[in-house]
């Protein structure tokens with residue numbers, strides 16, 4: 001039976017500061033902080049104005065109500081690591097069974113054929129998929145800038161704004177080509193001065209600071225085997241000067257660890273330290289192969305980790321030591337990783353994967369709520385944000401509402417646990433900054449069949465050359 005709802009579709013409020021929406025009496029709620037919001041929450045001016053305890057009403061009148069009696073209410077999920085462009089190369093046969101290095105070596109020449117149009121479609125598919133899975137903020141690591149696609153990040157900004165999400169767009173880079181002992185072909189690397197100039201331009205043009213930021217820019221030399229030490233050090237210096245975050249892949253595979261030893265004579269964390277990256281500004285994609293001493297050093301430095309369980313299983317990269325990282329003080333969030341190594345952009349399913357992978361490592365008493373915590377508050381900390389990732393007064397009204405209904409939920413009891421244990425894969429409603437961006441499981445205004453048709457054609461073209 002569908003719930004009774006007196007929700008009015010998102011017409012712009014005449015006086016947004018005074019308009020109050022009560023998302024009322026959810027079936028269940030996970031606030032990520034232990035606060036009681038079983039009576040619902042009040043949204044006003046794009047933020048969470050009030051939590052309503054069980055059995056109570058809001059402290060002041062509300063102009064609208066949305067009856068959430070059949071919804072589980074979560075903070076909007078936050079994805080900390082992706083490569084949006086890779087939706088064009090999902091489940092590609094030649095690398096379906098390959099580990100990271102050969103996977104990359106086969107894919108680089110394909111990705112070198114990206115164009116502004118194909119990137120735009122790829123980003124739209126990735127973001128639409130994320131949004132429909134309850135994700136409200138996503139970080140992307142874009143590191144391919146072939147001729148004609150110098151404005152890749154500008155293209156991404158346009159799509160993020162169109163879908164009404166938040167994003168941390170990282171200006172990736174590759175400078176260490178095959179000829180110099182790196183992994184990527186020469187055609188995919190850029191000159192450092194080009195990278196640095198574009199990075200500074202993007203920060204000046206798009207980077208928003210403070211609560212409610214929609215677009216943030218971070219600097220992201222790709223990985224130890226694809227960049228020079230110089231671009232790592234220069235990016236760190238720019239990040240310090242312009243006060244933005246730093247992102248890279250680190251400790252993803254044993255091949256990478258071997259590369260660092262052979263190329264730099266260092267283990268990965270020593271390498272990170274040697275280029276000025278061991279600090280609070282930095283979050284690392286994957287972060288799997290650390291020894292005890294390295295975990296302690298990362299924790300002391302406040303360096304964060306984006307845990308990407310599905311990709312790590314798909315590429316057989318290893319299992320991140322998430323509980324030990326957190327115990328040492330490392331902020332940990334979740335990332336779906338690029339769609340060529342996941343191959344889904346689904347944040348609620350990623351939380352399930354994280355739960356199960358970490359249970360395999362640490363035992364069945366890793367709670368469901370801990371995995372939801374990585375996908376919300378943990379991920380917010382990884383991106384350096386204190387205004388999202390939890391349901392609390394003053395936070396941005398970024399929310400994901402799931403309906404545990406249908407065959408896969410039939411017979412389930414605890415609604416929050418059921419989201420992960422019964423494999424919820426689609427949100428019914430998603431709100432970003434007080435605006436509904438998913439309504440009844442759909443993105444208003446987005447023609448998904450048309451998007452799939454265009455995206456599939458672009459995917460075919462990039463593979464065919």
Ligand SMILES: Nc1nc2[nH]c(O)nc2c(=O)[nH]1
Nearest residue numbers: 083222223226249311338341
């Ligand atoms: N999982 C991934 N790891 C990477 N390392 C690197 O240099 N690029 C990638 C990537 O795209 N995915």
